Amino acid sequence: MCPGKNILDMSGGDDAQSSSSHTIWDPAGMFNLSLPPVFQTVLVVNLRKEEFMKSPIPSLKCAGGNAFVTLGTLFGLTIGGGAAVHNAAGQSPVTNGMWNTLSYTMPINPIHCSVMHTGKVLVVAGSENDPDEKEYRAAVWDPGTGTIVVQDLLWDVFCNGMAALPDGRWVIVGGNEQYDPFHGEPRATVFDPATEKFNEVESMAHGRWYATVTELSDGSLMAFSGLTETGEFNKSVEIYALATGWSAEYVAPWTSPLYPRLHLLPDGNVFYAAEGTSSNLFNPTTKSWTMNVAHTVYNKNRTYGSTVLLPLRPETGYIPKVLSMGGDDPATATAEIIDLSASTPTWRSTAPMSLPRIQMNAVILPTGKVLALGGSAINEDPNTASLAADLFDPVGETWAPAGVGEYPRLYHSVALLLPDATVWVAGSNPVRGSYEEHMEIYSPAYLFTVDGSAKVIPAPRPTITSAPTEVGYGAKFNIRTPNSTDVSSVVFVKPGSSTHSFDMEQRLVSLAFQPGATGTLKASAPPNGSMAPPGYYMLFLINQAGVPSTAKFVHLTSVPKDRPPEGEITSPAQDLTIGVGQSVDFAGRAKDRDGVVTGYSWIFPSGTPSKSSVRSPGLVRFKELGTYVVSMTAFDDAGANDPSPPTRTIVVEP
Numbered sequence: 001m002c003p004g005k006n007i008l009d010m011s012g013g014d015d016a017q018s019s020s021s022h023t024i025w026d027p028a029g030m031f032n033l034s035l036p037p038v039f040q041t042v043l044v045v046n047l048r049k050e051e052f053m054k055s056p057i058p059s060l061k062c063a064g065g066n067a068f069v070t071l072g073t074l075f076g077l078t079i080g081g082g083a084a085v086h087n088a089a090g091q092s093p094v095t096n097g098m099w100n101t102l103s104y105t106m107p108i109n110p111i112h113c114s115v116m117h118t119g120k121v122l123v124v125a126g127s128e129n130d131p132d133e134k135e136y137r138a139a140v141w142d143p144g145t146g147t148i149v150v151q152d153l154l155w156d157v158f159c160n161g162m163a164a165l166p167d168g169r170w171v172i173v174g175g176n177e178q179y180d181p182f183h184g185e186p187r188a189t190v191f192d193p194a195t196e197k198f199n200e201v202e203s204m205a206h207g208r209w210y211a212t213v214t215e216l217s218d219g220s221l222m223a224f225s226g227l228t229e230t231g232e233f234n235k236s237v238e239i240y241a242l243a244t245g246w247s248a249e250y251v252a253p254w255t256s257p258l259y260p261r262l263h264l265l266p267d268g269n270v271f272y273a274a275e276g277t278s279s280n281l282f283n284p285t286t287k288s289w290t291m292n293v294a295h296t297v298y299n300k301n302r303t304y305g306s307t308v309l310l311p312l313r314p315e316t317g318y319i320p321k322v323l324s325m326g327g328d329d330p331a332t333a334t335a336e337i338i339d340l341s342a343s344t345p346t347w348r349s350t351a352p353m354s355l356p357r358i359q360m361n362a363v364i365l366p367t368g369k370v371l372a373l374g375g376s377a378i379n380e381d382p383n384t385a386s387l388a389a390d391l392f393d394p395v396g397e398t399w400a401p402a403g404v405g406e407y408p409r410l411y412h413s414v415a416l417l418l419p420d421a422t423v424w425v426a427g428s429n430p431v432r433g434s435y436e437e438h439m440e441i442y443s444p445a446y447l448f449t450v451d452g453s454a455k456v457i458p459a460p461r462p463t464i465t466s467a468p469t470e471v472g473y474g475a476k477f478n479i480r481t482p483n484s485t486d487v488s489s490v491v492f493v494k495p496g497s498s499t500h501s502f503d504m505e506q507r508l509v510s511l512a513f514q515p516g517a518t519g520t521l522k523a524s525a526p527p528n529g530s531m532a533p534p535g536y537y538m539l540f541l542i543n544q545a546g547v548p549s550t551a552k553f554v555h556l557t558s559v560p561k562d563r564p565p566e567g568e569i570t571s572p573a574q575d576l577t578i579g580v581g582q583s584v585d586f587a588g589r590a591k592d593r594d595g596v597v598t599g600y601s602w603i604f605p606s607g608t609p610s611k612s613s614v615r616s617p618g619l620v621r622f623k624e625l626g627t628y629v630v631s632m633t634a635f636d637d638a639g640a641n642d643p644s645p646p647t648r649t650i651v652v653e654p
């Protein structure tokens, strides 16, 4: 949990620009190694402090142990700049992958982070686990350029829930209303990757601090658990949809632990997997719970362990299995699996990780294997940090060593699969007032091979020449690739949303495919929204050697032929500053190039009225001091919405 005093029990019940790519040239002419863009020269722009930090050369560091070697030694060449690779004894990039520390650091505490369809990473921190901090921050990290842009938010989104809307915007649910004791924030805000700005939407009925948000089959977002504005456990499910805002509250017959580990299953139900020992199912149609559908093998709560919905593959009937691992204090290394297609689903033990992990992270790779990393044997104790990572193969249910990270990754650490098929690891905040600023990149073993003289070289990767930017459910679509005869699998990976040892968004759905014309594959999009809820996915090709391409973002939507409407706020013509109690006249319009505009949704935070569904709502009165972002979302006859709604910022002064 968030505080320095470590509330361990989450349970409910009773309680700017870079240079070009940095290339290492092999004097022997054996190969040119183009490092991923994350290793490029970096310029960090921090808008808050107006600091500009420049770092010309990446420091490459690999893994624990004492066997420091230079990158030059590793790759059989000598380079300058002090780049060093640090590999654990007996480990090789070809079998264990490689851990590198970025040369630049994260300027805010990266508490909840998500991959956006722009390829950038959204970092939402709020007050950063500092009760005295009255500026609430977020940042956008561009792995391609190494740029980090920090901005302020209007309220404290610390320890929120976050999931993506079908249009690719991110909804940030709740946050922190006060520390010690913690009370939850009922407000919600939406981050638009196109404008890189937040704007407030409707508030929930009650506060949520440490809530989980899960995208449902129809693209609506289910919020559950968290602490309310009075510090109680929030027992209600609320469901957010763009056209209608938040649903009524559906009160659960049980009290969920904070940050429940929830997974959308192929039948549309939502499975509660951890941390508790009793597993439950939520039916979003009937809004009802089926309790105690299974009991875990581990007989105590897996506090700050992690769970993952294993890959859904058509060739195995999309059988949904959930892997649960780690957690508890002292932590366990055990893992267990449940097959939710069984008539009586039952948790069973599978092979354990190499180390116990509380406050771990688990990341699905494009190959379908699961990287388990970080955490510690004793909660919040860096001396017991589990630096070595493990890689789980869901087919054979075996674990393999995956290198050794450099830094302890404990409470408030995050890990995300990046579009280049590496894993970004950041944060760790066991003590209030400080956090681990170093960021690491794990390059899995699939990115390496050896040449004829046994020298480690980058593995040749398949490439995607072109793919549609948007596909519908069940649609057959063409992927152009020069590697069409060498592809073993085609997958959609949903960009992750990582916080508190859990990823609310990641899932892998593989696509049936067959060879098309020369240089082309014909793939089939996932059949429905329960298998793959609508939104943006990272499309990867994996070759026969198990090497993934870099990803191309594809929008999976129920209205693929539809072009969304575009709205415009005509009044006021620009942002305004007004006095308390004054009113503003709002009017707008929208156009839809392939249909008609059928509806509008205006949000007036703190206004009277607070929302409207007409095109031109007229006068709205603002009675409270503050800064408010008004937005207008237009909808069309196909049900699509403006993916980047216009806004006006209203500043209310005395």
Ligand SMILES: [Cu+2]
Binding pocket: 001, 002, 159, 412, 500
């Ligand atoms: Cu927290």
